Amino acid sequence: MDYVMLPVARLKLGNTLPIDVWAPDGRLLLRRGQAILSEQQREMLHAHQACMTASDARAWQKSYERLINTLLQRGADLDAIMRAELPSELVETDYLSGAQVLGGWLDLQEILRGLLYQGEAAINPLPRLAGTESRALELLRADPDECLFILFQALADISLGYCATHALLSAVVCALTAEKLDMAAAAGGSLFRAALVMNIGMAREQDKLAMQSSLPTEAQRVLVREHPCKSVELLRLMGVSDEDQLDIVRWHHEVNESHGLAHNVMARRLLRLADGFVAKMAARKTRLAMSPLGAAKSVFLGATPDTASIGSAMATALGFYPPGTYVQLFNGEKAVVVARGLRANQPQVVSIVNAGGMPVSKYLYRETSNPRFAIRTPINAERIKVKVSLEKVQKARKEHTD
Structure with a gap:
């Protein structure tokens, strides 16, 4: 069986372990759900070169990544994220992607x-x-x-x-x-x-x-x-x-x-x-x-x-205007670049805000080689108050190519 070293120093005393802990020779040292309760126990695990299975290690890492993502979505500051401990629970989906x-x-x-x-x-x-x-x-x-x-x-x-x-x-x-x-x-x-x-x-x-x-x-x-x-x-x-x-x-x-x-x-x-x-x-x-x-x-x-x-x-x-960035067209519309064009200054774009400043419900493909829809200027993302839908972008690109 493939084993990965257990990060013993990072484990907080009293927190339950979501994985089985093994010695390199295959002896079970701790069962999942148990906890390290003292520094002496921690030293014992060090001495026995405590390990976990590779699949448990990947799942634990994935659960940590999910925790960090949740903290960011909740607006936690970086200090709180830095103090985040390894999770004490794993869910079934943590194991799905394997290696x-x-x-x-x-x-x-x-x-x-x-x-x-x-x-x-x-x-x-x-x-x-x-x-x-x-x-x-x-x-x-x-x-x-x-x-x-x-x-x-x-x-x-x-x-x-x-x-x-x-x-x-x-x-x-x-x-x-x-x-x-x-x-x-x-x-x-x-x-x-x-x-x-x-x-x-x-x-x-x-x-x-x-x-x-x-x-x-x-x-x-x-x-x-x-x-x-x-x-x-x-x-x-x-x-x-x-x-x-x-x-x-x-x-x-x-x-x-x-x-x-x-x-x-x-x-x-x-x-x-x-x-x-x-x-x-x-x-x-x-x-x-x-x-x-x-x-x-x-x-x-x-x-x-x-x-x-x-x-x-x-x-x-x-290109001069990479996909994912924003531009204003000569007709007054604001558009998001969706693909590079044959020329660096003529990318493929879809309009997301009309000339009157209102968001459009259906994204409109615009051909920037047409003088009417040529690019007037790039726009900072901070000036775009519309959340862009990748699904609508993909639909507009597909409709244009079909």
């Missing part, structure tokens, strides 16, 4: 957020990270436009938690840009994995910074500067041994390219630009989000010839 990571982009966001929050304390983290990577690449290959739409929409919803959305979107931007640069192998390997975990050293603080109404404190500024090193330390503790992935994470903020492994220079450049691009498109309490065009200009301002080529490829891969 495979299933679901859509928001399911992946929930799983990844739990792993980033817990770091080296996560239960059986590497298989979950591998499953998240595999499922993300599968979804990306199936429909890149829907992928961008969902993640850019999630980026504007701070209640979902910022750190995991930023990581997934950065990874996707890297993958799509790498394809344009003929770096497809890197997109599905070390670079993609590095993007998912580059900020694990400050994941909780990253969410806190996204929600706080004051400027970063000096301690937070120090953490932002030092988080690449901390991220690598945590990843090594988790068992990550891919030296290319660790190298890209360690130097993803560094402009001086003499550091790190020479063959990863292009991957580090790409991740640094994707990281900055996504960050500038995310709103903060202290500032509005930039438009995609504004973010691109800000990130690529003063670019070297090498980074300029990456910026050009990124603009080609995403």
Whole structure:
């Protein structure tokens, strides 16, 4: 039977255990429903190298991810989330997905957020990270436009938690840009994995910074500067041994390219630009989000010839108005971009607010190559007071293609 080490140090005395506890030789140490009642008992479990089955470990991790998601939906502050204990109960659905990571982009966001929050304390983290990577690449290959739409929409919803959305979107931007640069192998390997975990050293603080109404404190500024090193330390503790992935994470903020492994220079450049691009498109309490065009200009301002080529490829891969972002048309309507077009400045859009400022009940597909429906200007997500329905977007896209 496959066993996973029990996180004995994280268990609160008196709380019941939702899983059986085993020794590596198969001896049962505690039955589910029992509790650790003393420090002496905790030390005994350490001495016996207490374990749990791999299926129990995955289910417990899933229950923790569900708990974090519930706390966020209830508006709990980050301090309360940081104090959240491992759940004392599991439900049947916690076991359904087994070793495979299933679901859509928001399911992946929930799983990844739990792993980033817990770091080296996560239960059986590497298989979950591998499953998240595999499922993300599968979804990306199936429909890149829907992928961008969902993640850019999630980026504007701070209640979902910022750190995991930023990581997934950065990874996707890297993958799509790498394809344009003929770096497809890197997109599905070390670079993609590095993007998912580059900020694990400050994941909780990253969410806190996204929600706080004051400027970063000096301690937070120090953490932002030092988080690449901390991220690598945590990843090594988790068992990550891919030296290319660790190298890209360690130097993803560094402009001086003499550091790190020479063959990863292009991957580090790409991740640094994707990281900055996504960050500038995310709103903060202290500032509005930039438009995609504004973010691109800000990130690529003063670019070297090498980074300029990456910026050009990124603009080609995403378009000037990526799916999930908003625009105003020349006829006065406000629309959400639903897919990239043949030209970077002519995406596919559906109108969600009419020229009079009223929401429309049925989304209207608009052809932006038509001068009447051409894009006048991008719009910040904060200015859109309508909740966009993915179902209506999919219906409008389908009706247009049928």
